[in-house]
Amino acid sequence: MSSDYLDGSDYGDYRVESVYDEQKQELKYEERQRDKDRAGMNDRVPLNIEKFDEEYYSKTVQKDHAKAAQKFLEDNGYAKDWKVVVAEDTMLMLDYDTRVYDGNVPDQFCVILNILEQAVGITRFTIHESKGGNTHVIIYLPVPLYDAQRVAWQAAFGSDPKREALHLLSISRYELNPILLFMRKPEQKLLGDGNVKE
Numbered sequence: 526m527s528s529d530y531l532d533g534s535d536y537g538d539y540r541v542e543s544v545y546d547e548q549k550q551e552l553k554y555e556e557r558q559r560d561k562d563r564a565g566m567n568d569r570v571p572l573n574i575e576k577f578d579e580e581y582y583s584k585t586v587q588k589d590h591a592k593a594a595q596k597f598l599e600d601n602g603y604a605k606d607w608k609v610v611v612a613e614d615t616m617l618m619l620d621y622d623t624r625v626y627d628g629n630v631p632d633q634f635c636v637i638l639n640i641l642e643q644a645v646g647i648t649r650f651t652i653h654e655s656k657g658g659n660t661h662v663i664i665y666l667p668v669p670l671y672d673a674q675r676v677a678w679q680a681a682f683g684s685d686p687k688r689e690a691l692h693l694l695s696i697s698r699y700e701l702n703p704i705l706l707f708m709r710k711p712e713q714k715l716l717g718d719g720n721v722k723e
Contacts (some may be wrong), residue, residue: 590695591702598707607656612704614669620706621664626654630640630662637682645670656707672696675704
């Protein structure tokens with residue numbers, strides 16, 4: 526290994542590779558734009574993105590899904606009881622829209638979890654009720670993964686396929702915080718019996 530790659534950490538090659546991958550992605554994007562220009566595709570009437578977003582719930586505010594999700598909660602009166610939780614690089618967020626919340630996971634979950642742990646190491650997970658009464662699962666990973674890798678694992682776990690496809694669309698558009706869930710806020714408990722004593 527040449528000294529150009531040594532930076533005093535175990536992740537030197539990883540960082541160089543990551544920067545190289547980002548540069549490759551930027552070049553591919555620029556190349557696609559040039560191809561569209563040559564073909565006259567950028568002159569066509571654009572797709573009605575606003576209608577598309579309403580239909581598939583993929584709105585953003587300033588290209589940020591978390592801001593749009595918070596605005597949705599506030600505009601619809603849910604902000605008192607619900608909050609937006611954005612996935613960290615060490616979290617998978619699974620949305621089982623066809624599974625009514627009962628505190629359990631789908632049958633295939635443990636099989637896929639075993640495969641995931643062979644790839645990344647020991648994990649832990651929590652199960653939650655979604656705003657619609659269905660099941661959400663958060664898996665905590667011991668190592669960070671790229672957004673696209675996390676989306677792939679979420680799809681492998683059987684998370685809502687439309688949601689995972691929209692995550693990939695958001696990633697391709699370089700939008701912020703594509704992976705998030707609405708989570709119920711913990712109940713505020715009063716100390717004592719709630720009566721003020723003077």
